[in-house]
Amino acid sequence: MKIAVLNGSPKGEVSVTMQYVHFLERRFPDVEFKFFDVALKIKKLEKDDKAFGEVINGVAAADAVLWAFPLYFLVVCSQYKRFIELIFEKNAISAFRGKYAACLTTSINFFDHTAQNYINGVCDDLGMNFFGSYSAEMNDLLRTKERKRLKAFGELFVRAIKDGTPAIRNNAPLIMPQVVFDVQDIKPVDVEGKKVLLVADNLADNANLQKMVERLRQTFSPPAELIQLKDIDIKGGCLGCLQCGFDNVCVYEGKDGYINFYNNKVKTADILFMAGAIHDRYISSLWKCFFDRSFFNGHTPALQGKQVGFVIAGPFNQIANLREILKASIDMQHCNLVGFVSDDLGSSSEINAALQTMASNAALQGKVGYIQPPTFYQVAGTKLFRDAVFGRLRVVFQADHRYYKEHGMYNFPQKYYKWRMINGILGMLMKIPAFRREFFKRVKAEMIKPTANALKRTE
Ligand SMILES: Cc1cc2nc3c(=O)[nH]c(=O)nc-3n(C[C@H](O)[C@H](O)[C@H](O)COP(=O)(O)O)c2cc1C
Incomplete structure (x- = not known):
């Protein structure tokens, strides 16, 4: 069995993502992995039809394609994106049609799902049998549990290719808008x-x-x-x-x-x-x-x-x-x-x-200087970056570290001493059934009590 690996890291072989693919390569010695550094070599692939043709021939000769790439701004990096555009522009779709595909990403788990959805959509548009996606946090390979999980994904992917298991299509074909836009009624x-x-x-x-x-x-x-x-x-x-x-x-x-x-x-x-x-x-x-x-x-x-x-x-x-x-x-x-x-x-x-x-x-x-309140994306994303920059990414992202310190962004909840004390005391009292009963009787009214003062304020 041959798997064509489309490497979406601009770093080529010196890439975290590629180490995950090499892990699969070692676990599945019967499978031949053929690597194509399409993101690193994008300028050549754009200009040189022969070089592009070699990648496409590699895909055509394979039983399956592994889209392996790092997350870049919620999607793939621009070089990989360009490669995907070239597949359509240079009419290379037929090499992909009907082939099995899987997606393997490395990231810090910030919008890994949107990048994977994107590749799933592209695979559906190319008529591929999309098996599924694997999201590895960039350090997962260091953990035994995660190596086992990745191996299981590899096994399932190889089995799906062997068995010809049909894939579930997740994206309906896109319908291009037919409207011809004409300018009307401009009000300055x-x-x-x-x-x-x-x-x-x-x-x-x-x-x-x-x-x-x-x-x-x-x-x-x-x-x-x-x-x-x-x-x-x-x-x-x-x-x-x-x-x-x-x-x-x-x-x-x-x-x-x-x-x-x-x-x-x-x-x-x-x-x-x-x-x-x-x-x-x-x-x-x-x-x-x-x-x-x-x-x-x-x-x-x-x-x-x-x-x-x-x-x-x-x-x-x-x-x-x-x-x-x-x-x-x-x-x-x-x-x-x-x-x-x-x-x-x-x-x-x-x-x-x-x-x-x-x-x-x-x-x-x-x-009026209105900025809408943060939603889950900002609230969760900011915490994710905060923890990463405070922890193991700090040496590399020292500029972020300074910014987070200056802007009070290291707002870890363990610093809320008042709440730690309240939680400690109430946590103990809640073990007493009579207190617990009284607590839940009053909880709704207590929840809106702190807002009473805020409602009186004029600002
Ligand atoms: C420009 C840039 C953008 C990134 N964007 C994201 C992102 O949106 N989400 C995320 O979780 N990680 C993001 N990362 C982290 C990388 O995806 C992660 O470090 C990855 O493992 C690098 O893999 P590579 O060595 O194969 O290129 C970004 C890194 C860079 C350099």
């Missing part, structure tokens, strides 16, 4: 001096996107600034070198235009719109590159306080996973999400109305 929106920036990847890609962006731009008075990522000199994707973790200085600093663009344009905007078309089950790899390269800010909310909206062309409303990824990304940045407008939401006049509403909401919510 005054942002009272706030800076509005519209960032698109490449407007020449999609006629509806171009018109929606122009419509939104003209809705503001004065018109919003528009910048296309294709016009920014971006030399390449994030390399995963982690050097920025020390002092927020990226190895690309001074070598391309991304950091200047991010610091001087994106960070200084009050209202930010991101615009792009759907490519497979995400937006473009160029947009992914934008997100990945922002890693020089570490795990901090570098865009805090902005109003952010999205303009998307394509079947956005059919891809709940993408909505979750974008919503969570904005939540993690402590921004206010003013909306998603896509050209699959209805007729041209409905899209016009939605763009108008999004513009007015951004202006009004920006004016």
Whole structure:
């Protein structure tokens, strides 16, 4: 049996993820694992059809494909994303069709599920038999229990390939919107001096996107600034070198235009719109590159306080996973999400109305400085990063450590001495049945008691 391993780490062989695949390789000596460093070699694969053809021939000759990759900003890295785009662009789908597939990720378990959903969607679109996903925390290989679990996953995958077990499809095929968008009824929106920036990847890609962006731009008075990522000199994707973790200085600093663009344009905007078309089950790899390269800010909310909206062309409303990824990304940045407008939401006049509403909401919510409260994404994500940076990631992410200290983000619950005392005393008393009965009799009333004072306050 042959398994083609599509390595999605920009670090190539020197990758944490690849060690997990080597573990499987050792446990299953009868299986031939063929490795393809597609993320590392993306520039060559883009330009050199022969090199791309070799990967595709490797896939065609295999019984199954293992998509093995690290998490990058809730999905795959931009280089891997580009490889997936090339499969469709270069008509290589037939090599994948009907093949078994599995997904193996390493990460710190921050949105591993959305990355896996993405690959599942891509596999379904390629007509593959998607067996399932395995999420390894990056240190799992050091634990006996986790090695056993990974081995079991390998066994089940190999058995499914041998038995020809049919897969369950999780994603219905995408239906492209047919609407032709035409600009109507612009009502100028005054942002009272706030800076509005519209960032698109490449407007020449999609006629509806171009018109929606122009419509939104003209809705503001004065018109919003528009910048296309294709016009920014971006030399390449994030390399995963982690050097920025020390002092927020990226190895690309001074070598391309991304950091200047991010610091001087994106960070200084009050209202930010991101615009792009759907490519497979995400937006473009160029947009992914934008997100990945922002890693020089570490795990901090570098865009805090902005109003952010999205303009998307394509079947956005059919891809709940993408909505979750974008919503969570904005939540993690402590921004206010003013909306998603896509050209699959209805007729041209409905899209016009939605763009108008999004513009007015951004202006009004920006004016009052409204930022929606954090949801599960930010609450849980912040705790996850807090624990990781305080613990074993601190040496690498020293800039995050300083930021977390300065901003009171090391808010571990064991520091709440008052509550530790109350819990200790009440915990003991709750062991007494009569006290427990009385406690539950009064619990509802007691729960709203502390709010009584807050209700009297005027602020
Ligand atoms: C730019 C960048 C973005 C990352 N984003 C995520 C993420 O969204 N979620 C997560 O759990 N880990 C994230 N990580 C951590 C990596 O996924 C993790 O360290 C992985 O094991 C690295 O694997 P590799 O050595 O095979 O590249 C990120 C790392 C980098 C460098």
